[in-house]
Amino acid sequence: MRAEIFTPGRGPAPDGWDAFVRASNGCVLWEESLLEAAAWGSVRPVHAGLVRDSGEPVAAFCGLLGLLSPSRRFADAGRPRSPGWFQIHLPNSFSRGRTYADRLDPAARRTALRTFERALRRHLGTRCLGVLHRDVEQGELADIPGRFTVRRRTAPCSVLHNRWDSMDAYFAGLPRTRRRRLTALYERIGADPGLATGRVAAVDPVRASRLDQLTRMKHTRRPGTTTPLLPAYFERLNTHPGAAYFTHRERASGRLLSLDLVLDVPGGWATTVTGSDGTRDLYLDLYLREIDRMIGVGVGAVELGPGMRGLKESFGAVAVERHAVAVPF
Structure with a gap:
């Protein structure tokens, strides 16, 4: 070799x-x-x-x-x-x-x-x-x-395995307090006339770069050193069928408010780059939109990555040991 x-x-x-x-x-x-x-x-x-x-x-x-x-x-x-x-x-x-x-x-x-x-x-x-x-x-x-x-x-990497046939079944399997909160969040954001939600193939590269940077700045002790992903990176992702985004956008203007990049991988999807304007509810709702789509198209699992293990387990994910x-x- x-x-x-x-x-x-x-x-x-x-x-x-x-x-x-x-x-x-x-x-x-x-x-x-x-x-x-x-x-x-x-x-x-x-x-x-x-x-x-x-x-x-x-x-x-x-x-x-x-x-x-x-x-x-x-x-x-x-x-x-x-x-x-x-x-x-x-x-x-x-x-x-x-x-x-x-x-x-x-x-x-x-x-x-x-x-x-x-x-x-x-x-x-x-x-x-x-x-x-x-x-x-x-x-x-x-x-x-x-x-x-x-x-x-x-x-560990958190992985959510698809074991439901509808969002109602998904919500029904959650603990009672969690079920009430997430159901209310999902319904409220889905009914907001000012918001457009769901999966898109392409995003505004400059806005996506900024939202990614803002999110990573919140999770570092030295936010001033956070280097953004260049808009050129998102421009190239926008042309690839193996990549898509779950987003929230202003319905009137189309302005991007949040995004989660989802990649096709063996066995399902993997999430990676994420960003939002700071609204926690939109961040949590991204998970629910992904779960809804995962159930609807029959994707086997979605890898949610490391970090925030407790939050991801509250959505039904399990931890996979890594070294x-x-x-x-």
Whole structure:
């Protein structure tokens, strides 16, 4: 096996990249155009690699290097200026930065990963201290080899499995107090003549960028350092059929008030980028609109990501254990 490393935004992806990530059921964020737009606005350099076996793509990896200060976000995205770890993680998502061809058995996956790691170290040099795998589920731990690996549990991912045939059935299964509150919220917002709710294929890129930034600023101790996703990122997402948004909009003007980006993944959907103008009721109602649609079209499950575990469990989600695995070079 051999690996080809590239830096999105600074050079083209290897031949066959997009075709392979689609064939391996990678979500749209894996595609070259989205990785490029993510890299433009990233605080940390983004790198990716395609592994081939006898010339055929068999694995792809993606991640971010180190933790650079926002003042250096436009620095050269090549070799790092200070030592750091390469975090294998798909940018702007809650998803792992590893995808393999279905035909690879566990031994071949380990070989592909080692091939990528060796190529990455040659590409980044000795200042790359090692690889940190994020978002590793229990069944994947055996796929990450290394004599000196360090494993730690991280925040679990909340997943809501579809087990209802209607919203009435969904509400009926909630605890009484929660049922009353969410039913009232769902009916009130749905009946608001000034609001348009539901799923859309495209959003205003500038407004979406701002709502995303406002939301992330609320969840950090240093809001002034929050770097927004660029409007170009949303412009590209708007053209992909594997991505959609659940939104609230002003009915008269069409102005975007909230959004939750939902991606097609194996087994259902994954939510990722979210934003609102600060109204908590709209944020909670986004979950309900997604559940309504999930039931209506028969989607198997929706991944709600880590964080706010108690809130997500109150909607019926369950926690899936995840780990971080450090592999020093």
